[in-house]
Amino acid sequence: MASPFIQKLERRFSLSEAERRALLQASTKVRLIPGHEDLIREGDDPDHVHLIQKGFACRYKILPDGGRSIMAYLVPGDFCDLHVSVLGAMDHSIATLNSCEVVQIPRETVADLTASYPTLNRALQWAGLVDEAILRTWLVSMGRRSADKQVAHLFCELLMRLEAVGLVTGNTYTLPITQAELADTLGLTSVHVNRVLRELRQQNLIVLQRRELSIPDVKRLKVFADFNPSYLHLEPTQRDRRGQNGSEHAHNL
Amino acid sequence: MASPFIQKLERRFSLSEAERRALLQASTKVRLIPGHEDLIREGDDPDHVHLIQKGFACRYKILPDGGRSIMAYLVPGDFCDLHVSVLGAMDHSIATLNSCEVVQIPRETVADLTASYPTLNRALQWAGLVDEAILRTWLVSMGRRSADKQVAHLFCELLMRLEAVGLVTGNTYTLPITQAELADTLGLTSVHVNRVLRELRQQNLIVLQRRELSIPDVKRLKVFADFNPSYLHLEPTQRDRRGQNGSEHAHNL
DNA sequence: CGAGCAGTTGAGAGATGTCAAATACAGTGG
DNA sequence: CCACTGTATTTGACATCTCTCAACTGCTCG
Numbered sequence: 233m234a235s236p237f238i239q240k241l242e243r244r245f246s247l248s249e250a251e252r253r254a255l256l257q258a259s260t261k262v263r264l265i266p267g268h269e270d271l272i273r274e275g276d277d278p279d280h281v282h283l284i285q286k287g288f289a290c291r292y293k294i295l296p297d298g299g300r301s302i303m304a305y306l307v308p309g310d311f312c313d314l315h316v317s318v319l320g321a322m323d324h325s326i327a328t329l330n331s332c333e334v335v336q337i338p339r340e341t342v343a344d345l346t347a348s349y350p351t352l353n354r355a356l357q358w359a360g361l362v363d364e365a366i367l368r369t370w371l372v373s374m375g376r377r378s379a380d381k382q383v384a385h386l387f388c389e390l391l392m393r394l395e396a397v398g399l400v401t402g403n404t405y406t407l408p409i410t411q412a413e414l415a416d417t418l419g420l421t422s423v424h425v426n427r428v429l430r431e432l433r434q435q436n437l438i439v440l441q442r443r444e445l446s447i448p449d450v451k452r453l454k455v456f457a458d459f460n461p462s463y464l465h466l467e468p469t470q471r472d473r474r475g476q477n478g479s480e481h482a483h484n485l
Numbered sequence: 486m487a488s489p490f491i492q493k494l495e496r497r498f499s500l501s502e503a504e505r506r507a508l509l510q511a512s513t514k515v516r517l518i519p520g521h522e523d524l525i526r527e528g529d530d531p532d533h534v535h536l537i538q539k540g541f542a543c544r545y546k547i548l549p550d551g552g553r554s555i556m557a558y559l560v561p562g563d564f565c566d567l568h569v570s571v572l573g574a575m576d577h578s579i580a581t582l583n584s585c586e587v588v589q590i591p592r593e594t595v596a597d598l599t600a601s602y603p604t605l606n607r608a609l610q611w612a613g614l615v616d617e618a619i620l621r622t623w624l625v626s627m628g629r630r631s632a633d634k635q636v637a638h639l640f641c642e643l644l645m646r647l648e649a650v651g652l653v654t655g656n657t658y659t660l661p662i663t664q665a666e667l668a669d670t671l672g673l674t675s676v677h678v679n680r681v682l683r684e685l686r687q688q689n690l691i692v693l694q695r696r697e698l699s700i701p702d703v704k705r706l707k708v709f710a711d712f713n714p715s716y717l718h719l720e721p722t723q724r725d726r727r728g729q730n731g732s733e734h735a736h737n738l
Numbered sequence: 739c740g741a742g743c744a745g746t747t748g749a750g751a752g753a754t755g756t757c758a759a760a761t762a763c764a765g766t767g768g
Numbered sequence: 769c770c771a772c773t774g775t776a777t778t779t780g781a782c783a784t785c786t787c788t789c790a791a792c793t794g795c796t797c798g
Binding site: 291295296299301302315317318320321323324337351354357358361362363364365367368370371372374375376377416417418419458462463465468 | 549551557620671
Protein backbone atom coordinates (compact mmCIF):
# COMPACT_ATOMS: atom_id res chain seq x y z
CA MET A 233 0.00 0.00 0.00
CA ALA A 234 1.65 3.11 -1.23
CA SER A 235 0.71 6.10 0.81
CA PRO A 236 0.75 6.13 4.59
CA PHE A 237 -0.73 9.59 4.41
CA ILE A 238 -3.84 8.41 2.61
CA GLN A 239 -4.04 5.47 4.97
CA LYS A 240 -4.00 7.82 7.94
CA LEU A 241 -6.64 10.12 6.52
CA GLU A 242 -8.97 7.32 5.58
CA ARG A 243 -9.26 6.28 9.17
CA ARG A 244 -11.29 9.37 9.70
CA PHE A 245 -12.37 10.79 6.38
CA SER A 246 -13.92 9.15 3.34
CA LEU A 247 -11.84 10.36 0.47
CA SER A 248 -13.36 10.11 -2.95
CA GLU A 249 -11.61 8.16 -5.65
CA ALA A 250 -10.74 11.46 -7.31
CA GLU A 251 -9.14 12.75 -4.12
CA ARG A 252 -7.07 9.65 -3.66
CA ARG A 253 -5.91 9.83 -7.23
CA ALA A 254 -5.09 13.52 -7.00
CA LEU A 255 -3.07 12.93 -3.87
CA LEU A 256 -1.13 10.11 -5.44
CA GLN A 257 -0.46 12.13 -8.56
CA ALA A 258 0.87 14.96 -6.44
CA SER A 259 3.21 12.57 -4.63
CA THR A 260 5.42 11.50 -7.48
CA LYS A 261 8.55 13.41 -6.60
CA VAL A 262 10.24 11.29 -3.97
CA ARG A 263 13.58 12.11 -2.40
CA LEU A 264 15.71 9.64 -0.52
CA ILE A 265 17.52 11.17 2.39
CA PRO A 266 20.06 9.49 4.66
CA GLY A 267 19.69 9.54 8.40
CA HIS A 268 20.74 12.47 10.55
CA GLU A 269 20.51 15.08 7.86
CA ASP A 270 18.62 18.35 7.89
CA LEU A 271 15.53 18.35 5.73
CA ILE A 272 14.68 21.97 6.39
CA ARG A 273 16.50 24.61 8.38
CA GLU A 274 15.33 27.38 10.63
CA GLY A 275 14.72 30.46 8.51
CA ASP A 276 13.92 28.53 5.34
CA ASP A 277 10.79 29.26 3.37
CA PRO A 278 10.73 26.29 1.01
CA ASP A 279 8.63 26.32 -2.13
CA HIS A 280 7.82 22.64 -1.74
CA VAL A 281 5.93 20.95 1.00
CA HIS A 282 7.53 17.83 2.47
CA LEU A 283 5.65 14.69 3.38
CA ILE A 284 7.34 11.79 5.14
CA GLN A 285 6.73 8.56 3.31
CA LYS A 286 9.14 6.29 5.09
CA GLY A 287 11.45 6.69 8.07
CA PHE A 288 11.39 9.00 11.06
CA ALA A 289 12.24 12.68 11.26
CA CYS A 290 12.02 15.27 14.00
CA ARG A 291 11.47 18.95 14.58
CA TYR A 292 14.22 20.40 16.68
CA LYS A 293 15.87 23.55 17.87
CA ILE A 294 19.41 24.18 19.06
CA LEU A 295 19.80 26.36 22.11
CA PRO A 296 22.62 28.88 22.55
CA ASP A 297 24.27 26.61 25.12
CA GLY A 298 24.52 23.93 22.46
CA GLY A 299 21.71 21.80 23.84
CA ARG A 300 19.24 20.33 21.41
CA SER A 301 15.53 20.10 21.98
CA ILE A 302 13.30 17.83 19.92
CA MET A 303 9.74 19.08 19.74
CA ALA A 304 8.09 16.50 17.52
CA TYR A 305 8.56 13.22 15.79
CA LEU A 306 7.46 12.97 12.20
CA VAL A 307 6.53 9.49 11.08
CA PRO A 308 5.28 8.21 7.73
CA GLY A 309 2.17 10.11 6.73
CA ASP A 310 3.17 13.32 8.50
CA PHE A 311 3.70 16.66 6.80
CA CYS A 312 6.78 18.66 7.74
CA ASP A 313 5.92 22.16 6.71
CA LEU A 314 2.44 22.40 5.34
CA HIS A 315 1.94 25.90 6.67
CA VAL A 316 5.31 27.62 6.64
CA SER A 317 4.25 29.86 3.82
CA VAL A 318 1.78 31.62 6.09
CA LEU A 319 4.41 32.30 8.72
CA GLY A 320 7.00 33.20 6.14
CA ALA A 321 9.88 31.30 7.66
CA MET A 322 10.56 28.17 9.66
CA ASP A 323 11.18 28.93 13.31
CA HIS A 324 12.85 25.56 13.81
CA SER A 325 14.62 22.88 11.82
CA ILE A 326 13.69 19.40 10.71
CA ALA A 327 16.11 16.52 10.52
CA THR A 328 15.84 12.88 9.59
CA LEU A 329 16.46 10.32 12.31
CA ASN A 330 17.08 7.40 10.02
CA SER A 331 17.07 7.23 6.24
CA CYS A 332 13.82 8.57 4.87
CA GLU A 333 11.71 8.72 1.79
CA VAL A 334 10.26 12.17 1.50
CA VAL A 335 7.66 13.35 -0.98
CA GLN A 336 7.95 16.92 -2.20
CA ILE A 337 4.84 18.66 -3.39
CA PRO A 338 4.92 22.15 -4.87
CA ARG A 339 3.10 24.63 -2.74
CA GLU A 340 0.77 25.58 -5.56
CA THR A 341 -0.25 21.99 -6.05
CA VAL A 342 -1.26 21.79 -2.41
CA ALA A 343 -3.23 24.99 -2.78
CA ASP A 344 -4.98 23.65 -5.84
CA LEU A 345 -5.82 20.39 -4.11
CA THR A 346 -7.36 22.07 -1.10
CA ALA A 347 -9.25 24.47 -3.31
CA SER A 348 -10.68 21.65 -5.39
CA TYR A 349 -11.40 19.06 -2.72
CA PRO A 350 -13.18 20.23 0.43
CA THR A 351 -12.79 16.95 2.26
CA LEU A 352 -9.11 16.94 1.55
CA ASN A 353 -8.90 20.48 2.81
CA ARG A 354 -10.58 19.48 6.03
CA ALA A 355 -8.35 16.46 6.33
CA LEU A 356 -5.21 18.53 6.00
CA GLN A 357 -6.43 20.95 8.60
CA TRP A 358 -7.23 18.05 10.84
CA ALA A 359 -3.72 16.69 10.48
CA GLY A 360 -2.25 20.05 11.47
CA LEU A 361 -4.50 20.36 14.47
CA VAL A 362 -3.60 16.91 15.66
CA ASP A 363 0.06 17.91 15.53
CA GLU A 364 -0.80 20.81 17.75
CA ALA A 365 -2.72 18.59 20.14
CA ILE A 366 0.30 16.31 20.37
CA LEU A 367 2.44 19.29 21.24
CA ARG A 368 0.09 20.23 24.07
CA THR A 369 0.15 16.71 25.38
CA TRP A 370 3.94 16.63 25.36
CA LEU A 371 3.95 19.86 27.28
CA VAL A 372 1.70 18.38 29.93
CA SER A 373 3.81 15.28 30.04
CA MET A 374 7.04 17.17 30.57
CA GLY A 375 5.52 19.36 33.19
CA ARG A 376 3.74 16.90 35.31
CA ARG A 377 4.93 13.38 34.71
CA SER A 378 7.95 11.59 36.12
CA ALA A 379 10.63 10.49 33.68
CA ASP A 380 9.51 6.87 33.53
CA LYS A 381 5.92 7.78 32.78
CA GLN A 382 7.03 10.28 30.17
CA VAL A 383 8.92 7.60 28.33
CA ALA A 384 6.05 5.16 28.64
CA HIS A 385 3.60 7.79 27.42
CA LEU A 386 5.69 8.51 24.37
CA PHE A 387 5.90 4.83 23.53
CA CYS A 388 2.11 4.55 23.77
CA GLU A 389 1.67 7.53 21.49
CA LEU A 390 4.01 6.15 18.87
CA LEU A 391 2.26 2.81 19.07
CA MET A 392 -1.01 4.41 18.09
CA ARG A 393 0.39 6.74 15.48
CA LEU A 394 2.32 3.98 13.80
CA GLU A 395 -0.63 1.65 14.01
CA ALA A 396 -2.63 4.21 12.05
CA VAL A 397 -0.21 3.86 9.17
CA GLY A 398 0.21 0.11 9.38
CA LEU A 399 3.66 0.05 10.90
CA VAL A 400 2.86 -2.04 13.96
CA THR A 401 2.68 -5.81 14.03
CA GLY A 402 1.97 -7.68 17.21
CA ASN A 403 2.46 -4.64 19.44
CA THR A 404 5.95 -4.29 18.04
CA TYR A 405 7.39 -1.46 16.01
CA THR A 406 10.79 -0.26 15.01
CA LEU A 407 11.96 2.76 16.91
CA PRO A 408 14.93 4.31 15.11
CA ILE A 409 15.64 6.65 17.98
CA THR A 410 18.74 6.81 20.06
CA GLN A 411 18.69 7.21 23.83
CA ALA A 412 20.34 10.59 23.47
CA GLU A 413 17.55 11.65 21.12
CA LEU A 414 14.93 10.42 23.51
CA ALA A 415 16.63 12.51 26.17
CA ASP A 416 16.55 15.62 23.99
CA THR A 417 12.87 14.97 23.44
CA LEU A 418 11.88 14.58 27.03
CA GLY A 419 14.18 17.14 28.54
CA LEU A 420 16.26 14.51 30.29
CA THR A 421 19.81 13.24 30.17
CA SER A 422 20.75 10.25 28.10
CA VAL A 423 22.13 8.71 31.25
CA HIS A 424 18.81 9.08 32.98
CA VAL A 425 16.88 7.81 29.99
CA ASN A 426 19.05 4.75 30.09
CA ARG A 427 18.21 4.10 33.71
CA VAL A 428 14.53 4.66 33.09
CA LEU A 429 14.53 2.21 30.21
CA ARG A 430 16.18 -0.34 32.48
CA GLU A 431 13.37 0.16 34.98
CA LEU A 432 10.68 -0.27 32.35
CA ARG A 433 12.36 -3.42 31.10
CA GLN A 434 12.64 -4.81 34.59
CA GLN A 435 8.94 -4.28 35.15
CA ASN A 436 8.38 -6.03 31.83
CA LEU A 437 6.49 -3.03 30.54
CA ILE A 438 8.60 -2.93 27.42
CA VAL A 439 10.99 -5.09 25.47
CA LEU A 440 13.47 -2.97 23.58
CA GLN A 441 16.46 -4.21 21.67
CA ARG A 442 18.09 -3.36 18.38
CA ARG A 443 15.67 -0.55 17.63
CA GLU A 444 12.67 -2.85 18.01
CA LEU A 445 10.13 -1.99 20.66
CA SER A 446 7.66 -4.60 21.86
CA ILE A 447 4.94 -3.95 24.36
CA PRO A 448 3.98 -7.19 26.08
CA ASP A 449 0.83 -5.78 27.68
CA VAL A 450 -0.41 -2.61 26.03
CA LYS A 451 -3.18 -2.09 28.53
CA ARG A 452 -0.75 -2.20 31.41
CA LEU A 453 1.64 0.25 29.80
CA LYS A 454 -1.20 2.65 29.08
CA VAL A 455 -2.35 2.52 32.66
CA PHE A 456 1.19 3.02 33.88
CA ALA A 457 1.71 5.99 31.57
CA ASP A 458 -1.72 7.30 32.26
CA PHE A 459 -2.28 7.39 28.53
CA ASN A 460 -5.52 8.70 27.08
CA PRO A 461 -5.53 8.56 23.28
CA SER A 462 -8.28 11.11 22.76
CA TYR A 463 -5.79 13.86 21.92
CA LEU A 464 -4.81 12.00 18.77
CA HIS A 465 -8.37 12.39 17.49
CA LEU A 466 -8.20 9.11 15.64
CA GLU A 467 -11.82 8.16 16.18
CA PRO A 468 -14.34 9.78 13.85
CA THR A 469 -16.68 12.16 15.63
CA GLN A 470 -20.43 12.45 15.38
CA ARG A 471 -20.01 15.39 13.04
CA ASP A 472 -17.86 13.29 10.75
CA ARG A 473 -20.34 10.48 10.70
CA ARG A 474 -23.17 12.85 9.90
CA GLY A 475 -21.44 14.43 6.95
CA GLN A 476 -19.00 11.91 5.64
CA ASN A 477 -18.36 13.61 2.34
CA GLY A 478 -17.68 16.82 4.17
CA SER A 479 -19.32 19.06 1.63
CA GLU A 480 -21.86 20.60 3.99
CA HIS A 481 -19.11 22.13 6.01
CA ALA A 482 -16.63 22.75 3.30
CA HIS A 483 -15.73 26.21 4.42
CA ASN A 484 -12.23 27.21 3.79
CA LEU A 485 -11.04 28.15 7.22
CA MET B 486 -9.96 51.76 19.61
CA ALA B 487 -12.06 48.75 20.25
CA SER B 488 -10.51 45.51 19.11
CA PRO B 489 -7.20 44.13 20.34
CA PHE B 490 -7.57 41.44 17.73
CA ILE B 491 -7.59 43.89 14.86
CA GLN B 492 -4.72 45.75 16.48
CA LYS B 493 -2.71 42.56 16.57
CA LEU B 494 -3.43 41.63 12.98
CA GLU B 495 -2.63 45.07 11.65
CA ARG B 496 0.90 44.78 12.89
CA ARG B 497 1.46 42.31 10.15
CA PHE B 498 -1.37 42.49 7.65
CA SER B 499 -3.00 45.43 5.97
CA LEU B 500 -6.68 44.87 6.45
CA SER B 501 -9.03 46.71 4.15
CA GLU B 502 -11.63 49.02 5.56
CA ALA B 503 -14.25 46.44 4.61
CA GLU B 504 -12.43 43.73 6.54
CA ARG B 505 -12.12 45.86 9.63
CA ARG B 506 -15.78 46.69 9.47
CA ALA B 507 -16.80 43.09 8.93
CA LEU B 508 -14.73 41.99 11.90
CA LEU B 509 -16.22 44.61 14.13
CA GLN B 510 -19.72 43.76 13.03
CA ALA B 511 -19.09 40.12 13.83
CA SER B 512 -17.88 41.07 17.32
CA THR B 513 -21.04 42.50 18.77
CA LYS B 514 -22.01 39.71 21.10
CA VAL B 515 -19.86 40.27 24.16
CA ARG B 516 -20.05 38.13 27.29
CA LEU B 517 -18.66 39.18 30.67
CA ILE B 518 -17.20 36.30 32.59
CA PRO B 519 -15.86 36.39 36.14
CA GLY B 520 -12.41 35.09 36.95
CA HIS B 521 -11.65 31.42 37.47
CA GLU B 522 -14.55 30.10 35.50
CA ASP B 523 -14.53 27.59 32.67
CA LEU B 524 -15.16 29.11 29.28
CA ILE B 525 -15.10 25.83 27.43
CA ARG B 526 -14.71 22.30 28.71
CA GLU B 527 -12.93 19.28 27.38
CA GLY B 528 -15.29 17.42 25.07
CA ASP B 529 -17.30 20.50 24.08
CA ASP B 530 -17.93 21.31 20.45
CA PRO B 531 -19.28 24.84 20.76
CA ASP B 532 -21.21 26.45 17.92
CA HIS B 533 -19.65 29.80 18.65
CA VAL B 534 -16.04 30.80 18.44
CA HIS B 535 -14.65 32.69 21.43
CA LEU B 536 -12.31 35.66 21.18
CA ILE B 537 -10.77 37.24 24.26
CA GLN B 538 -11.35 40.95 24.31
CA LYS B 539 -10.23 41.78 27.81
CA GLY B 540 -8.64 39.80 30.62
CA PHE B 541 -6.55 36.63 30.65
CA ALA B 542 -7.59 33.04 30.14
CA CYS B 543 -5.70 29.78 29.86
CA ARG B 544 -5.85 26.39 28.23
CA TYR B 545 -5.47 23.66 30.79
CA LYS B 546 -5.84 20.00 31.48
CA ILE B 547 -6.39 18.16 34.74
CA LEU B 548 -4.39 15.00 35.25
CA PRO B 549 -5.76 11.89 36.98
CA ASP B 550 -3.62 12.62 40.02
CA GLY B 551 -5.40 15.93 40.39
CA GLY B 552 -2.53 18.04 39.10
CA ARG B 553 -3.32 20.83 36.69
CA SER B 554 -1.27 21.73 33.69
CA ILE B 555 -1.62 25.05 31.91
CA MET B 556 -0.64 24.85 28.26
CA ALA B 557 -1.29 28.37 27.04
CA TYR B 558 -2.21 31.83 28.11
CA LEU B 559 -4.88 33.61 26.12
CA VAL B 560 -4.64 37.38 26.21
CA PRO B 561 -6.78 40.05 24.53
CA GLY B 562 -6.83 39.45 20.80
CA ASP B 563 -6.47 35.66 21.08
CA PHE B 564 -8.98 33.13 19.82
CA CYS B 565 -9.90 30.24 22.09
CA ASP B 566 -11.31 27.67 19.77
CA LEU B 567 -11.13 28.77 16.19
CA HIS B 568 -10.61 25.28 14.89
CA VAL B 569 -12.43 22.93 17.24
CA SER B 570 -15.01 22.18 14.63
CA VAL B 571 -12.43 20.39 12.53
CA LEU B 572 -11.35 18.18 15.40
CA GLY B 573 -14.90 17.66 16.56
CA ALA B 574 -14.28 18.12 20.26
CA MET B 575 -12.05 20.09 22.59
CA ASP B 576 -9.27 17.93 23.99
CA HIS B 577 -8.68 20.38 26.83
CA SER B 578 -10.52 23.07 28.75
CA ILE B 579 -10.27 26.84 28.82
CA ALA B 580 -10.76 28.91 31.95
CA THR B 581 -10.59 32.61 32.72
CA LEU B 582 -7.82 33.76 35.02
CA ASN B 583 -9.41 37.07 35.93
CA SER B 584 -12.68 38.59 34.81
CA CYS B 585 -12.87 38.67 31.04
CA GLU B 586 -14.77 40.16 28.18
CA VAL B 587 -15.26 37.49 25.56
CA VAL B 588 -16.67 37.96 22.09
CA GLN B 589 -18.72 35.13 20.68
CA ILE B 590 -18.92 34.72 16.94
CA PRO B 591 -21.08 32.08 15.30
CA ARG B 592 -19.08 29.53 13.47
CA GLU B 593 -20.84 30.25 10.18
CA THR B 594 -19.97 33.90 10.45
CA VAL B 595 -16.31 33.03 10.76
CA ALA B 596 -16.60 30.75 7.75
CA ASP B 597 -18.26 33.51 5.76
CA LEU B 598 -15.60 36.00 6.73
CA THR B 599 -12.72 33.79 5.70
CA ALA B 600 -14.48 32.87 2.49
CA SER B 601 -15.05 36.52 1.58
CA TYR B 602 -11.78 38.06 2.72
CA PRO B 603 -8.57 36.31 1.70
CA THR B 604 -6.31 38.50 3.79
CA LEU B 605 -8.44 37.87 6.83
CA ASN B 606 -8.27 34.17 6.13
CA ARG B 607 -4.50 34.32 6.00
CA ALA B 608 -4.42 36.40 9.15
CA LEU B 609 -6.50 33.89 11.07
CA GLN B 610 -4.28 31.07 9.91
CA TRP B 611 -1.28 33.09 10.94
CA ALA B 612 -2.70 33.58 14.43
CA GLY B 613 -3.26 29.85 14.81
CA LEU B 614 0.23 29.02 13.65
CA VAL B 615 1.75 31.49 16.06
CA ASP B 616 -0.10 29.75 18.88
CA GLU B 617 1.52 26.54 17.76
CA ALA B 618 4.95 28.15 17.62
CA ILE B 619 4.47 29.39 21.16
CA LEU B 620 3.63 25.88 22.23
CA ARG B 621 6.85 24.59 20.72
CA THR B 622 8.83 27.28 22.44
CA TRP B 623 7.29 26.45 25.79
CA LEU B 624 8.18 22.84 25.23
CA VAL B 625 11.80 23.77 24.61
CA SER B 626 11.78 26.02 27.62
CA MET B 627 10.49 23.34 29.94
CA GLY B 628 12.87 20.79 28.63
CA ARG B 629 16.07 22.69 28.59
CA ARG B 630 15.92 25.81 30.73
CA SER B 631 16.35 26.19 34.47
CA ALA B 632 13.39 27.39 36.47
CA ASP B 633 14.56 31.00 36.74
CA LYS B 634 15.15 31.30 33.00
CA GLN B 635 11.81 29.70 32.29
CA VAL B 636 10.04 32.32 34.34
CA ALA B 637 12.06 35.11 32.78
CA HIS B 638 11.35 33.77 29.32
CA LEU B 639 7.65 33.70 29.94
CA PHE B 640 7.70 37.27 31.19
CA CYS B 641 9.52 38.35 28.03
CA GLU B 642 6.98 36.59 25.87
CA LEU B 643 4.06 38.20 27.61
CA LEU B 644 5.72 41.57 27.33
CA MET B 645 5.82 41.26 23.58
CA ARG B 646 2.39 39.75 23.16
CA LEU B 647 0.78 42.37 25.34
CA GLU B 648 2.73 45.12 23.65
CA ALA B 649 1.21 44.00 20.34
CA VAL B 650 -2.24 44.78 21.71
CA GLY B 651 -1.33 47.96 23.50
CA LEU B 652 -1.38 46.62 27.03
CA VAL B 653 2.14 47.61 28.02
CA THR B 654 3.18 51.03 29.24
CA GLY B 655 6.71 51.77 30.28
CA ASN B 656 7.74 48.12 30.30
CA THR B 657 5.01 47.45 32.81
CA TYR B 658 1.96 45.26 32.44
CA THR B 659 -0.60 43.72 34.71
CA LEU B 660 -0.14 40.03 35.22
CA PRO B 661 -3.29 38.53 36.71
CA ILE B 662 -1.62 35.23 37.37
CA THR B 663 -1.09 33.59 40.69
CA GLN B 664 2.15 31.89 41.66
CA ALA B 665 0.37 28.56 41.78
CA GLU B 666 -0.83 29.13 38.24
CA LEU B 667 2.66 30.01 37.12
CA ALA B 668 3.80 26.78 38.69
CA ASP B 669 1.16 24.79 36.82
CA THR B 670 2.33 26.47 33.63
CA LEU B 671 6.01 25.78 34.02
CA GLY B 672 5.79 22.37 35.59
CA LEU B 673 7.13 23.61 38.91
CA THR B 674 5.90 23.91 42.46
CA SER B 675 4.38 27.12 43.71
CA VAL B 676 6.97 27.05 46.47
CA HIS B 677 9.74 26.93 43.96
CA VAL B 678 8.19 29.60 41.79
CA ASN B 679 8.13 31.81 44.83
CA ARG B 680 11.82 31.32 45.45
CA VAL B 681 12.63 31.92 41.81
CA LEU B 682 10.67 35.16 41.81
CA ARG B 683 12.60 36.26 44.86
CA GLU B 684 15.83 35.58 42.99
CA LEU B 685 14.71 37.56 39.97
CA ARG B 686 13.68 40.44 42.19
CA GLN B 687 16.98 40.39 44.03
CA GLN B 688 18.84 40.60 40.76
CA ASN B 689 16.56 43.50 39.87
CA LEU B 690 15.50 41.69 36.72
CA ILE B 691 11.84 42.21 37.56
CA VAL B 692 9.68 44.29 39.85
CA LEU B 693 6.49 42.45 40.66
CA GLN B 694 3.88 43.53 43.15
CA ARG B 695 0.13 43.54 43.27
CA ARG B 696 -0.19 41.86 39.90
CA GLU B 697 1.89 44.53 38.19
CA LEU B 698 5.07 43.42 36.48
CA SER B 699 7.75 45.95 35.61
CA ILE B 700 10.90 45.12 33.76
CA PRO B 701 13.60 47.66 34.62
CA ASP B 702 15.95 46.57 31.86
CA VAL B 703 14.25 44.61 29.11
CA LYS B 704 17.47 43.94 27.26
CA ARG B 705 19.04 42.44 30.34
CA LEU B 706 16.06 40.21 31.05
CA LYS B 707 16.01 38.99 27.46
CA VAL B 708 19.67 38.11 27.60
CA PHE B 709 19.17 36.37 30.92
CA ALA B 710 16.22 34.37 29.59
CA ASP B 711 17.92 33.78 26.32
CA PHE B 712 14.84 35.16 24.62
CA ASN B 713 14.58 35.28 20.84
CA PRO B 714 11.26 36.76 19.73
CA SER B 715 11.31 35.32 16.23
CA TYR B 716 8.89 32.55 17.17
CA LEU B 717 6.16 35.10 17.73
CA HIS B 718 6.39 36.06 14.06
CA LEU B 719 5.46 39.64 14.81
CA GLU B 720 7.65 41.20 12.12
CA PRO B 721 6.26 41.20 8.61
CA THR B 722 8.19 38.97 6.25
CA GLN B 723 9.44 39.69 2.77
CA ARG B 724 6.52 37.81 1.35
CA ASP B 725 4.10 39.99 3.29
CA ARG B 726 5.73 43.15 2.08
CA ARG B 727 5.61 41.97 -1.49
CA GLY B 728 1.92 41.14 -1.44
CA GLN B 729 0.38 43.31 1.20
CA ASN B 730 -3.22 42.80 0.15
CA GLY B 731 -2.62 39.09 0.16
CA SER B 732 -4.80 38.37 -2.83
CA GLU B 733 -2.09 36.73 -4.89
CA HIS B 734 -1.80 33.99 -2.36
CA ALA B 735 -5.36 33.80 -1.25
CA HIS B 736 -5.59 30.07 -1.39
CA ASN B 737 -7.82 28.55 1.12
CA LEU B 738 -5.53 26.21 2.94
C1' DC C 739 40.97 -5.89 14.00
C1' DG C 740 40.36 -1.19 15.29
C1' DA C 741 37.50 3.09 15.50
C1' DG C 742 33.62 5.16 16.84
C1' DC C 743 29.14 5.45 18.42
C1' DA C 744 25.52 3.77 21.47
C1' DG C 745 24.50 1.87 25.64
C1' DT C 746 25.49 0.90 30.68
C1' DT C 747 26.94 1.67 35.39
C1' DG C 748 28.68 4.06 39.74
C1' DA C 749 29.45 7.92 42.96
C1' DG C 750 28.45 12.31 44.26
C1' DA C 751 26.32 17.11 43.38
C1' DG C 752 22.61 20.18 42.48
C1' DA C 753 18.01 21.51 41.51
C1' DT C 754 13.45 21.02 42.61
C1' DG C 755 9.78 18.81 45.38
C1' DT C 756 7.38 17.93 49.95
C1' DC C 757 5.61 19.13 54.20
C1' DA C 758 4.52 22.34 57.50
C1' DA C 759 3.99 26.70 59.42
C1' DA C 760 3.95 31.78 59.49
C1' DT C 761 2.72 36.05 57.35
C1' DA C 762 0.37 39.19 54.29
C1' DC C 763 -3.63 40.59 51.77
C1' DA C 764 -8.52 41.24 49.98
C1' DG C 765 -13.15 41.00 50.56
C1' DT C 766 -17.26 40.60 53.83
C1' DG C 767 -20.34 41.54 57.35
C1' DG C 768 -21.05 43.86 61.55
C1' DC D 769 -13.71 51.24 61.08
C1' DC D 770 -12.86 46.63 62.73
C1' DA D 771 -12.87 41.74 63.19
C1' DC D 772 -13.14 37.60 60.37
C1' DT D 773 -12.29 34.41 56.74
C1' DG D 774 -10.17 32.53 52.93
C1' DT D 775 -6.71 32.79 49.64
C1' DA D 776 -1.99 34.03 48.16
C1' DT D 777 2.70 34.59 49.43
C1' DT D 778 6.81 33.56 52.01
C1' DT D 779 10.12 30.84 54.60
C1' DG D 780 12.61 26.71 56.64
C1' DA D 781 14.17 21.89 56.90
C1' DC D 782 14.54 17.89 54.63
C1' DA D 783 13.69 14.32 50.83
C1' DT D 784 14.06 12.96 46.10
C1' DC D 785 14.79 13.14 41.42
C1' DT D 786 17.67 14.08 37.87
C1' DC D 787 22.21 15.72 36.42
C1' DT D 788 27.31 15.57 36.04
C1' DC D 789 31.43 13.35 35.41
C1' DA D 790 33.89 9.50 34.39
C1' DA D 791 34.72 5.02 33.23
C1' DC D 792 33.60 0.75 30.98
C1' DT D 793 31.23 -2.43 27.69
C1' DG D 794 29.42 -3.88 23.46
C1' DC D 795 27.97 -3.24 18.73
C1' DT D 796 28.69 -2.17 13.78
C1' DC D 797 31.12 -1.10 10.05
C1' DG D 798 35.06 -0.37 7.39
